Amino acid sequence: MAFLREFDLISRLCAKIPRGQRTILGPGDDCAIIARARGQQLLTIDSMVEGVHFKLDWTTPEALGARALTVNLSDIAAMGGVPTVCVINLAIRPQLPASFFDHLYAGLGKVAATAGVGVVGGNVTRAAQLAITIAIVGDAGTGVMRRDAARVGDSVYVTGTIGDAALGLAILEGRQDARGAARKFLLARFLAPTPRLAAGRRLAALKPVPAAIDISDGLWQDLGHIIERSRVGAEIDIDAIPLSPAYRTLLGDDPQLALSGGEDYELLFCTATAFSPATLSRKLGVPVSRIGRIVKGRSAKLLKSGRSLPDLTRRLAGWDQLRDAGA
Amino acid sequence: MAFLREFDLISRLCAKIPRGQRTILGPGDDCAIIARARGQQLLTIDSMVEGVHFKLDWTTPEALGARALTVNLSDIAAMGGVPTVCVINLAIRPQLPASFFDHLYAGLGKVAATAGVGVVGGNVTRAAQLAITIAIVGDAGTGVMRRDAARVGDSVYVTGTIGDAALGLAILEGRQDARGAARKFLLARFLAPTPRLAAGRRLAALKPVPAAIDISDGLWQDLGHIIERSRVGAEIDIDAIPLSPAYRTLLGDDPQLALSGGEDYELLFCTATAFSPATLSRKLGVPVSRIGRIVKGRSAKLLKSGRSLPDLTRRLAGWDQLRDAGA
Numbered sequence: 001m002a003f004l005r006e007f008d009l010i011s012r013l014c015a016k017i018p019r020g021q022r023t024i025l026g027p028g029d030d031c032a033i034i035a036r037a038r039g040q041q042l043l044t045i046d047s048m049v050e051g052v053h054f055k056l057d058w059t060t061p062e063a064l065g066a067r068a069l070t071v072n073l074s075d076i077a078a079m080g081g082v083p084t085v086c087v088i089n090l091a092i093r094p095q096l097p098a099s100f101f102d103h104l105y106a107g108l109g110k111v112a113a114t115a116g117v118g119v120v121g122g123n124v125t126r127a128a129q130l131a132i133t134i135a136i137v138g139d140a141g142t143g144v145m146r147r148d149a150a151r152v153g154d155s156v157y158v159t160g161t162i163g164d165a166a167l168g169l170a171i172l173e174g175r176q177d178a179r180g181a182a183r184k185f186l187l188a189r190f191l192a193p194t195p196r197l198a199a200g201r202r203l204a205a206l207k208p209v210p211a212a213i214d215i216s217d218g219l220w221q222d223l224g225h226i227i228e229r230s231r232v233g234a235e236i237d238i239d240a241i242p243l244s245p246a247y248r249t250l251l252g253d254d255p256q257l258a259l260s261g262g263e264d265y266e267l268l269f270c271t272a273t274a275f276s277p278a279t280l281s282r283k284l285g286v287p288v289s290r291i292g293r294i295v296k297g298r299s300a301k302l303l304k305s306g307r308s309l310p311d312l313t314r315r316l317a318g319w320d321q322l323r324d325a326g327a
Numbered sequence: 328m329a330f331l332r333e334f335d336l337i338s339r340l341c342a343k344i345p346r347g348q349r350t351i352l353g354p355g356d357d358c359a360i361i362a363r364a365r366g367q368q369l370l371t372i373d374s375m376v377e378g379v380h381f382k383l384d385w386t387t388p389e390a391l392g393a394r395a396l397t398v399n400l401s402d403i404a405a406m407g408g409v410p411t412v413c414v415i416n417l418a419i420r421p422q423l424p425a426s427f428f429d430h431l432y433a434g435l436g437k438v439a440a441t442a443g444v445g446v447v448g449g450n451v452t453r454a455a456q457l458a459i460t461i462a463i464v465g466d467a468g469t470g471v472m473r474r475d476a477a478r479v480g481d482s483v484y485v486t487g488t489i490g491d492a493a494l495g496l497a498i499l500e501g502r503q504d505a506r507g508a509a510r511k512f513l514l515a516r517f518l519a520p521t522p523r524l525a526a527g528r529r530l531a532a533l534k535p536v537p538a539a540i541d542i543s544d545g546l547w548q549d550l551g552h553i554i555e556r557s558r559v560g561a562e563i564d565i566d567a568i569p570l571s572p573a574y575r576t577l578l579g580d581d582p583q584l585a586l587s588g589g590e591d592y593e594l595l596f597c598t599a600t601a602f603s604p605a606t607l608s609r610k611l612g613v614p615v616s617r618i619g620r621i622v623k624g625r626s627a628k629l630l631k632s633g634r635s636l637p638d639l640t641r642r643l644a645g646w647d648q649l650r651d652a653g654a
Contacts (some may be wrong), residue, residue, distance in 0.1 A: 024367060028556065030405040030541060031369035033467060040351060042358035045414040045462055047452045078357040087372040089416075089460045125374045128455045133416045135372055135462030140360060147356050195611045214357060229355065 009124050013101055017109030020085050020118015032120035034085055040140035041084075044075040047133040050093075056130075058172050059191045061100050062107030066192065068132040069111045071216070073195035074265040078214035080145045080204020081138035083117040083197070086159030088134050091127035091293075104132075115197060141201060143209035147322075150211035150230035150270040154294040157277065159196055159266045159286045161244035162219050164189035166261020167251070182246035193265040199284040203269055210271035218262040220316045226270060238304045238312070242289040259316055270294050313323050340428055340449070344436030347412050347445015359447035361412055367467035368411075371402040374460040377420075383457075385499050386518045387574040388427050389434030395459040395521065396438045398543070400522035401592040405541035407472045407531020408465035410524070415461050418454035431459075442524060468528060470536035477538035477557035477597040482620040484604065486523055486593045486613045488571035489546050491516035493588020494578070509573035516571075522594040526611040530596055535597035545589040547643045549625055553597060560624030565631045565639070569616040586629075586643055599620050 011028050019026040025033035048054055048068050059067075069086070088108075112119055117136065117215070148326070168190030170176035171183060175178045178186060197215070203210055210228060213222045219241070227234050241255045250259060280288040292303075302316075304308040346353040352360035375381055375395050386394075395411070403410045409451050415435075417428070438638075439446055444463065495517030497503035498510060505513060523541070530537055538551045538557060546568070554561050568582045578584060600607070607615040627645075629636040 001611070025471075030402040030539075031408065031465065033406075033471055033473075034368040034370055036366050037368065039363050039365050041361045041364065043361055043412060043414055043462075043464065044358040044448060044450075045460070046417045046450050047418065049418060049452050049454050051455075052453050069504040075357040081358065085370060087370055087462055089372045089374045089462075091374065091458065093378060093466045121371060123371075123373050125458075126379050127376050129376075131418065131452075131454065131458070133372070133374070133460045135370075135414055135416075137370065137464065138358065144352075144360055146352065146360075232446075236407065262455050293363065 009101070013105040014119055014122065017105055017119050018113050018117070019120060021038060022084050023118045023120050023316050026118070030186045032085065032087065034120065040144065042076055042079050042081040042138040042140050043135070044072060045133065045135040046072045046075065047131055050130040063122055063191050065108035066111045067105035068134060069108045069196045070193055070265065072134045072136045072277055073111070073115050073117070073197060074214040074216065076136060076138040077197045077200035078145065078194050078212050078267060079140065079213070080143060080200045082141050082201065083115050083136055083138045085118040085120045086134050086136040087120060088122040088132065090122065090124045091129065091131035093123060094126070096130065101158065102105035116197065119160055141204045143204040145200070145204050145210055145212035145269065147211060147213050147226050147256055148229040150226050150232050150294045151207060151272065152232055152294055152296055154270040154272050156234060156236065156268070156270050156291050156292040156294060157280065157290050158215070158219070158242065158268050159199055159284065159288055160264065161242045161247065162215065162264055162266060163185060163247050163255070163258030164244050165193060165263035166257050167247055169263065176250065178250055182249045185244070185246045190263060192264065194264065196267050196286060199267060199286045202284050203267070206271060206273055208272070210269040212267055212269040215264045215266045215268055216262055218260050219268065220259040222268055222302070226268065227298065231298065233295045234292055234300040235303050236292035236300060238302050240289060240291045242287065318319050341431040341446055344432055345439050345444070347446060349411050350445045350447050351433035353445070354448045359412065359414065361447065365466055367471065369403055369406050369408040369467050370462070371399060372460065373399045373402065374458055377457040380622060390518050392431035392433065392435030393438045396435050396463060397520055397522045397592065399461045399463045400438070400444070400524060401541040401543065403463060404522050404524045404527035405472065405539050405594060406467065407470060407527045407539070408467050410463055410465045411440050411443040411527065412447045413458065413461050413463040414447060415449040417449065417451045418456065418458035419451060420455060420457055421453070423457065424582065442522065461480040468531045470531040472527070472531050472537055472539035472596065473536060474540050474553050475556040475598035476491050476536060477553050477559050477621045478599065479621055479623050481558055481597040481599050482617050483561060483563065483595070483597050483619040483621060484607065484615050484617050485542070485546065485569065485595050486526055486611065486615055487591065488569045488574065489542065489591055489593060490574050490582070490585025490588050491571050492520060493584050494574055496590065497591035503577065505518070505577055509576045512571070512573040517590060519544040520590065522592065523594050526613045528593060529611050530594070533598060533600055537596040539594055539596040542591045542593045542595055543589055545587050546595065547586040547627070549595055553595065554625065554627055558625065560622045560623055560625050561619055561627040562630050563619035563627060565629050565636065567616060567618040
């Protein structure tokens with residue numbers, strides 16, 4: 001059975017947030033109606049579940065709504081697309097007041113307005129856990145950055161700094177102490193990530209089109225998706241992984257959490273471009289670091305000063321399996 | 328955090344089911360890539376949650392998967408569209424074996440193949456309750472059937488028979504006894520509804536384009552959505568509501584459950600066409616009944632032999648509020 005005040009709730013929640021320039025009919029009918037797309041389109045779905053991906057005492061409902069949409073926008077960014085419209089499924093538990101959802105949608109609406117994406121419909125259902133599931137449609141540019149496009153000889157780059165979000169999560173979960181500006185920075189990196197939409201669009205305009213992925217599962221695991229789909233290997237220079245001053249304040253130059261932790265929503269990309277990292281940073285409008293190269297083979301290796309680190313490489317593979325076992 | 332074997336699970340589940348003719352890149356990347364659409368597009372999202380919308384001992388995983396997609400396809404049918412691609416979010420609880428999801432996707436894949444819709448991606452997350460959330464994209468035809476298009480003087484029609492699914496649910500929940508063929512028919516009407524896609528497409532080709540909605544919340548409530556959005560009133564002839572022989576075997580000619588019960592996934596539509604119900608049935612390929620008319624005003628009234636039934640009308644309005652209170 002459809003949830004009972006669905007019609008009212010969705011219409012009310014959507015009333016103040018953008019519907020998008022391409023929207024002919026927004027919330028309130030069986031489907032939204034969207035104007036003809038210019039070319040190829042992107043489509044993705046993602047979900048945030050209370051107790052699994054977030055706790056309500058970590059953040060405000062505004063920030064939660066903003067983050068739910070950002071995480072989806074990041075998948076559009078990773079393909080180099082322009083987000084156009086989205087639909088939202090809310091699984092709600094009865095204890096939450098209506099004002100909670102007003103705030104959730106206010107935060108979501110701000111991100112939607114900044115990204116130019118229309119919220120064109122939704123559905124509400126009851127559940128034991130609050131969950132926000134968003135499906136988003138985007139326009140593909142002339143180039144689309146796929147995971148299977150990495151080629152031997154490409155350099156491997158990342159945007160921004162890596163590991164901050166995992167450290168922010170560790171602080172929220174009480175596994176890591178932090179104070180002052182470092183704490184504030186790291187929490188914000190987890191709770192309020194930035195979708196790299198402009199950087200993604202500019203990257204996708206390069207020829208040949210880079211391979212790319214957003215770092216959601218963690219640098220090491222997401223690199224694994226690239227090399228698996230592209231049927232190549234990779235070497236990563238451990239000292240080249242960009243760590244923020246806040247990360248270094250807490251963990252020194254140990255990159256393990258940067259390799260294994262997820263949720264940074266930075267872009268990892270592979271390209272044979274002759275541009276330097278400095279030029280790429282200028283072009284993309286975000287810091288870019290070269291962290292390694294694509295090689296023959298099927299596996300990823302860690303190097304320090306050109307020498308392989310088999311123990312840490314094994315530990316990372318083991319970490320991956322441990323996460324699986326605990327899932 | 329993304330769920331951990333997400334990549335493997337989604338790719339494995341999607342391997343055997345259709346990706347659709349318009350799909351350039353299916354599951355396994357950040358987004359699916361879809362070819363340029365022919366014109367306007369439809370977009371909708373819906374969710375089925377264990378313990379809220381279904382119980383696992385009611386049905387097989389195949390039937391559950393089939394129903395999850397059917398319910399979404401019904402929203403495309405209600406606009407007169409052609410479904411093209413969908414993405415699926417699975418919220419899974421650890422107790423369920425992998426084979427459960429193979430069967431779920433097998434059922435879903437059969438419906439997808441019949442409807443010509445591609446399953447182009449997905450996401451998996453842990454949760455306390457199993458939930459299947461599907462976002463579906465469709466092509467709008469030259470006419471799109473909206474809820475706000477009913478006009479004074481239109482006749483109100485429904486496809487098929489009404490109330491069977493609610494009666495099937497009552498049997499499953501032990502609120503209603505039934506045996507033999509009637510039981511089997513009514514359970515199937517709830518557990519394995521038919522998306523009225525072909526009928527929807529043919530309806531949307533009529534000029535002027537009818538107003539339409541699919542009956543998911545219940546005939547009375549869904550009629551309410553039409554008259555609210557169209558700013559009109561309606562009169563429904565209580566004896567004209569099409570009841571199946573199985574429904575009549577159990578409830579005689581009492582149409583209350585047919586008015587209030589949901590989940591039939593038949594189409595309710597309003598049109599000034601000169602076609603008779605018999606001609607409409609032939610054109611749409613599904614039985615069509617004329618159950619009333621659109622009038623001035625803002626409310627719906629029930630009539631029996633041309634005389635108004637204010638008590639039952641009030642009771643239906645009250646039933647609506649009771650459902651709300653219990654939600």
